[in-house]
Amino acid sequence: MSTERMVEVMEVQTPGGPARVHLARPPRPAGSVVLTHGAGGSIRAGDVTAVATGLVEAGWAVALVEQAWIVAGRKLPPPAPVQDPSWLPVLSHLTTGRGRLPRPLVVGGKSNGARVAFRTAHDTGADAVLALAFPLHPPGKPQASRADELRAPVTHGIPLHVVQGETDPFGTPTEVRAELPDPSWVTVARGGHGFTRRPDDVVAAVLAFVRSLGARDQGGQKG
Structure with a gap:
């Protein structure tokens, strides 16, 4: 984040070892967004950094989470039965106690990070x-669909939004929209799975989504 002087770094113990949280909390935040990285393991990826900076500048608290597996030096994320139990304590730490993050609470991530956030949305x-590039299937293998993970929040009435690159080999925006009840839940962004070097359209889509949550709640609509 460009607002480095505002960032608090903390470690959270999990069953998989410590996770590391980088928290930026502006004065009187409008809400909170917790984001985690993809399988590459970097919260400093250009699109994640741009989104985090845009959110903080718009008055949202942002927690960027380095998951336990990456802090431990592993090169690939573990399977869901291992990854998810080490993700849940991070959210519990951020949402309980004196330092809890203000609501609304948006949880998401890039690629693999979106998968863990969507799978555990109800539990957290x-x-x-929010998904920054949801990996609907491995490249060239549409039959190996992860649509059940994509739709997991829907079954609990949790609003979701996916920002998907127009040429994403892990699933095009059209493919992702076909798996969701409402095509407006997917925004098309320039680029592929990594978007572009100037992801202004990604930042704009994220800001539009988080700002819509108050109006959505007032209208009694969820999901």
């Missing part, structure tokens, strides 16, 4: 979930 008490 998220008010909404």
